[in-house]
Amino acid sequence: MKTAEDRLKGHPGLRTRIGAVWNRHVRVYGKNILSNGLPPFFEPLIFLGGVGIGLGKYIAEMDGLPYIEFLGSALLVTTAMFTSAFECSYGTFIRLEFDKVYDGMLAAPITVKNLLIGEILWAGTKGLFFSFAVLCILAAFGIIHLPRALLAPLAGFITGLMFGSLSLLVTSYVKTINHFTFYFTGLLSPMFFFSGVVFPITDLPKSLQITAEFVPLTHSVRLVRAIIVPGHGGGWEWSLAYIIVFTAVTGYFAIKRLSRRLIS
Secondary structure (H helix, E strand, C coil), X not given: CCCXXXXXXXXXXXXXXXXXXXXXXXXXXXXCXXXXXHHHHHHHHHHHHHHHHHHHCCCCEECCEEHHHHHHHHXXXXXXXXXXXXXXXXXXXXXXXXXXXXXXXXXXXXXXXXXXXXXXXXXXXXXXXXXXXXXXXXXXXXXXXXXXXXXXXXXXXXXXXHHHHHHHHHHHHCCCHHHHHHXXXXXXXXXXXXXXXXXXXXXXXHHHHHHHCCCHHHHHHHHHHHHHCCCCCCCHHHHHHHHHHHHHHHHHHHHHHHHHHHHC
Protein backbone atom coordinates (compact mmCIF):
# COMPACT_ATOMS: atom_id res chain seq x y z
CA MET A 1 0.00 0.00 0.00
CA LYS A 2 1.38 3.40 -0.98
CA THR A 3 2.19 5.85 1.77
CA ALA A 4 1.34 9.55 1.57
CA GLU A 5 4.96 10.33 0.71
CA ASP A 6 4.96 7.73 -2.08
CA ARG A 7 1.94 9.39 -3.67
CA LEU A 8 3.78 12.73 -3.64
CA LYS A 9 6.74 11.55 -5.69
CA GLY A 10 7.18 13.87 -8.64
CA HIS A 11 5.51 16.74 -6.76
CA PRO A 12 7.28 19.67 -5.02
CA GLY A 13 9.87 18.76 -2.40
CA LEU A 14 9.37 18.62 1.34
CA ARG A 15 10.67 22.14 2.04
CA THR A 16 8.43 23.57 -0.68
CA ARG A 17 5.35 21.82 0.69
CA ILE A 18 5.97 22.94 4.28
CA GLY A 19 6.93 26.40 3.03
CA ALA A 20 3.63 26.67 1.16
CA VAL A 21 1.72 26.18 4.44
CA TRP A 22 3.88 28.80 6.13
CA ASN A 23 3.48 31.21 3.21
CA ARG A 24 -0.30 30.81 3.26
CA HIS A 25 -0.39 31.89 6.91
CA VAL A 26 1.91 34.86 6.26
CA ARG A 27 -0.33 36.13 3.46
CA VAL A 28 -3.54 35.74 5.45
CA TYR A 29 -2.02 37.32 8.56
CA GLY A 30 -0.57 40.20 6.57
CA LYS A 31 -3.96 41.22 5.18
CA ASN A 32 -5.03 42.41 8.64
CA ILE A 33 -1.65 43.15 10.14
CA LEU A 34 -2.83 46.04 12.36
CA SER A 35 -5.72 44.20 14.01
CA ASN A 36 -3.70 40.98 14.22
CA GLY A 37 -0.42 42.46 15.35
CA LEU A 38 -1.12 45.39 17.64
CA PRO A 39 -2.97 43.67 20.54
CA PRO A 40 -0.29 41.04 21.29
CA PHE A 41 2.36 43.70 20.72
CA PHE A 42 0.91 46.22 23.19
CA GLU A 43 -0.12 43.77 25.94
CA PRO A 44 3.42 43.10 27.24
CA LEU A 45 4.24 46.80 26.95
CA ILE A 46 1.20 47.76 29.02
CA PHE A 47 2.23 45.17 31.60
CA LEU A 48 5.80 46.48 31.54
CA GLY A 49 4.58 50.05 32.08
CA GLY A 50 1.99 49.24 34.72
CA VAL A 51 3.97 46.71 36.74
CA GLY A 52 7.58 47.38 35.83
CA ILE A 53 7.59 51.15 36.16
CA GLY A 54 5.13 51.14 39.07
CA LEU A 55 6.85 48.48 41.16
CA GLY A 56 10.24 49.68 39.97
CA LYS A 57 9.86 52.66 42.32
CA TYR A 58 9.67 50.28 45.29
CA ILE A 59 11.90 47.44 44.07
CA ALA A 60 15.34 48.69 43.14
CA GLU A 61 16.77 45.34 42.07
CA MET A 62 15.64 41.79 41.49
CA ASP A 63 18.18 38.98 41.27
CA GLY A 64 20.97 41.50 40.76
CA LEU A 65 19.21 43.39 37.94
CA PRO A 66 17.21 46.61 37.87
CA TYR A 67 13.63 45.40 38.21
CA ILE A 68 12.52 46.93 34.91
CA GLU A 69 15.29 45.00 33.13
CA PHE A 70 14.50 41.80 35.03
CA LEU A 71 10.86 42.00 33.97
CA GLY A 72 11.45 43.31 30.45
CA SER A 73 13.89 40.56 29.49
CA ALA A 74 11.32 37.88 30.40
CA LEU A 75 8.54 39.61 28.45
CA LEU A 76 10.48 38.85 25.26
CA VAL A 77 9.52 35.19 25.60
CA THR A 78 6.15 35.53 27.34
CA THR A 79 4.82 37.40 24.32
CA ALA A 80 6.12 34.54 22.15
CA MET A 81 4.37 32.04 24.42
CA PHE A 82 0.96 33.71 24.28
CA THR A 83 0.96 34.51 20.56
CA SER A 84 2.09 31.04 19.49
CA ALA A 85 -0.29 29.37 21.94
CA PHE A 86 -3.22 31.40 20.62
CA GLU A 87 -2.26 30.62 17.02
CA CYS A 88 -2.10 26.85 17.49
CA SER A 89 -5.14 26.61 19.75
CA TYR A 90 -7.91 29.00 18.75
CA GLY A 91 -6.42 29.60 15.30
CA THR A 92 -5.91 25.93 14.50
CA PHE A 93 -9.32 24.94 15.89
CA ILE A 94 -11.11 27.57 13.80
CA ARG A 95 -9.28 26.49 10.65
CA LEU A 96 -10.07 22.86 11.47
CA GLU A 97 -13.69 22.95 12.62
CA PHE A 98 -15.28 26.18 11.37
CA ASP A 99 -13.52 27.45 8.25
CA LYS A 100 -12.55 23.97 7.00
CA VAL A 101 -9.32 25.50 5.68
CA TYR A 102 -7.41 22.24 6.07
CA ASP A 103 -9.80 20.37 3.80
CA GLY A 104 -8.79 22.61 0.93
CA MET A 105 -5.11 22.56 1.82
CA LEU A 106 -5.01 18.77 1.92
CA ALA A 107 -6.48 18.67 -1.57
CA ALA A 108 -3.11 20.04 -2.69
CA PRO A 109 -0.07 17.76 -2.92
CA ILE A 110 0.88 17.92 0.77
CA THR A 111 0.53 15.48 3.63
CA VAL A 112 -1.08 16.05 7.02
CA LYS A 113 2.39 15.92 8.55
CA ASN A 114 3.62 18.66 6.17
CA LEU A 115 0.63 20.79 7.12
CA LEU A 116 1.13 20.47 10.88
CA ILE A 117 4.87 21.06 10.73
CA GLY A 118 4.07 24.20 8.77
CA GLU A 119 1.70 25.23 11.56
CA ILE A 120 4.42 24.79 14.19
CA LEU A 121 6.95 26.74 12.11
CA TRP A 122 4.44 29.54 11.68
CA ALA A 123 3.95 29.64 15.47
CA GLY A 124 7.74 29.90 15.85
CA THR A 125 7.82 32.73 13.31
CA LYS A 126 5.21 34.67 15.27
CA GLY A 127 7.25 34.13 18.41
CA LEU A 128 10.31 35.52 16.61
CA PHE A 129 8.42 38.52 15.22
CA PHE A 130 6.80 39.61 18.48
CA SER A 131 9.97 39.03 20.49
CA PHE A 132 11.80 41.29 18.06
CA ALA A 133 9.04 43.93 18.27
CA VAL A 134 9.23 44.02 22.07
CA LEU A 135 13.04 44.04 21.86
CA CYS A 136 12.93 47.19 19.74
CA ILE A 137 10.81 48.99 22.36
CA LEU A 138 12.97 47.83 25.26
CA ALA A 139 16.14 48.92 23.44
CA ALA A 140 14.61 52.28 22.49
CA PHE A 141 13.94 53.05 26.17
CA GLY A 142 17.38 51.81 27.22
CA ILE A 143 15.97 48.94 29.29
CA ILE A 144 18.16 46.36 27.56
CA HIS A 145 21.28 46.96 25.54
CA LEU A 146 22.41 45.99 22.05
CA PRO A 147 24.13 44.28 20.29
CA ARG A 148 24.11 41.24 22.59
CA ALA A 149 20.32 41.34 22.93
CA LEU A 150 19.88 40.99 19.15
CA LEU A 151 20.06 37.22 19.66
CA ALA A 152 17.08 37.29 22.03
CA PRO A 153 14.42 36.83 19.30
CA LEU A 154 15.96 33.41 18.63
CA ALA A 155 14.77 32.45 22.11
CA GLY A 156 11.37 33.80 21.05
CA PHE A 157 11.46 31.57 17.97
CA ILE A 158 12.15 28.34 19.83
CA THR A 159 9.64 29.36 22.52
CA GLY A 160 7.08 29.77 19.74
CA LEU A 161 7.93 26.31 18.42
CA MET A 162 7.59 24.81 21.90
CA PHE A 163 4.26 26.36 22.77
CA GLY A 164 2.98 25.87 19.23
CA SER A 165 3.62 22.14 19.61
CA LEU A 166 2.06 22.05 23.08
CA SER A 167 -0.99 23.97 21.88
CA LEU A 168 -1.49 21.65 18.93
CA LEU A 169 -1.44 18.74 21.35
CA VAL A 170 -4.06 20.46 23.51
CA THR A 171 -6.12 21.18 20.38
CA SER A 172 -6.09 17.50 19.48
CA TYR A 173 -8.12 16.82 22.64
CA VAL A 174 -10.47 19.81 22.49
CA LYS A 175 -14.01 19.22 21.22
CA THR A 176 -15.44 22.71 21.69
CA ILE A 177 -13.67 26.04 21.41
CA ASN A 178 -14.74 27.14 24.90
CA HIS A 179 -12.49 24.49 26.43
CA PHE A 180 -9.42 26.55 25.54
CA THR A 181 -10.31 28.78 28.49
CA PHE A 182 -9.02 26.02 30.78
CA TYR A 183 -5.73 25.93 28.87
CA PHE A 184 -5.09 29.68 29.02
CA THR A 185 -6.49 30.37 32.48
CA GLY A 186 -5.49 27.11 34.13
CA LEU A 187 -2.02 26.57 32.62
CA LEU A 188 -0.53 29.53 30.74
CA SER A 189 -1.54 32.31 33.14
CA PRO A 190 -0.17 30.58 36.28
CA MET A 191 2.94 29.69 34.28
CA PHE A 192 3.48 33.41 33.64
CA PHE A 193 3.69 34.18 37.35
CA PHE A 194 5.63 31.14 38.58
CA SER A 195 8.36 30.74 35.94
CA GLY A 196 10.75 33.49 36.95
CA VAL A 197 9.08 36.27 34.97
CA VAL A 198 7.93 38.53 37.82
CA PHE A 199 10.28 37.23 40.54
CA PRO A 200 13.05 34.58 40.66
CA ILE A 201 11.92 30.99 41.14
CA THR A 202 14.46 30.79 43.97
CA ASP A 203 11.98 32.84 46.03
CA LEU A 204 9.47 30.00 45.82
CA PRO A 205 9.23 27.24 48.43
CA LYS A 206 11.62 24.37 47.70
CA SER A 207 8.88 22.04 46.47
CA LEU A 208 7.59 24.67 44.03
CA GLN A 209 11.13 25.35 42.82
CA ILE A 210 11.36 21.71 41.77
CA THR A 211 7.94 21.94 40.11
CA ALA A 212 9.00 25.10 38.27
CA GLU A 213 11.87 23.20 36.64
CA PHE A 214 9.30 21.06 34.81
CA VAL A 215 7.40 24.11 33.53
CA PRO A 216 8.28 25.03 29.92
CA LEU A 217 8.30 28.81 30.35
CA THR A 218 10.93 28.60 33.11
CA HIS A 219 13.46 27.39 30.58
CA SER A 220 12.60 30.03 27.99
CA VAL A 221 13.02 32.77 30.60
CA ARG A 222 16.34 31.34 31.77
CA LEU A 223 17.59 31.08 28.20
CA VAL A 224 16.64 34.62 27.18
CA ARG A 225 18.22 36.12 30.32
CA ALA A 226 21.41 34.17 29.62
CA ILE A 227 21.45 35.77 26.16
CA ILE A 228 20.75 39.32 27.32
CA VAL A 229 22.59 39.55 30.64
CA PRO A 230 26.12 38.14 31.00
CA GLY A 231 26.37 35.93 34.06
CA HIS A 232 22.62 35.33 34.35
CA GLY A 233 20.67 32.26 33.30
CA GLY A 234 23.01 29.69 34.83
CA GLY A 235 22.13 26.24 33.53
CA TRP A 236 20.89 27.56 30.20
CA GLU A 237 22.36 24.50 28.46
CA TRP A 238 19.95 22.29 30.41
CA SER A 239 17.13 24.66 29.55
CA LEU A 240 17.95 24.55 25.83
CA ALA A 241 18.02 20.73 25.91
CA TYR A 242 14.69 20.71 27.77
CA ILE A 243 13.08 22.97 25.13
CA ILE A 244 14.34 20.79 22.26
CA VAL A 245 13.14 17.54 23.84
CA PHE A 246 9.82 19.01 25.00
CA THR A 247 9.11 20.41 21.53
CA ALA A 248 10.00 17.15 19.80
CA VAL A 249 7.87 15.00 22.13
CA THR A 250 4.78 17.23 22.19
CA GLY A 251 5.09 17.88 18.47
CA TYR A 252 5.26 14.16 17.73
CA PHE A 253 2.12 13.33 19.69
CA ALA A 254 0.29 16.42 18.43
CA ILE A 255 0.94 15.47 14.81
CA LYS A 256 0.02 11.84 15.47
CA ARG A 257 -3.30 12.71 17.13
CA LEU A 258 -4.31 15.52 14.75
CA SER A 259 -3.41 13.38 11.73
CA ARG A 260 -6.07 10.86 12.75
CA ARG A 261 -8.56 13.67 13.32
CA LEU A 262 -7.89 15.33 9.95
CA ILE A 263 -8.00 12.07 8.00
CA SER A 264 -11.25 10.96 9.63
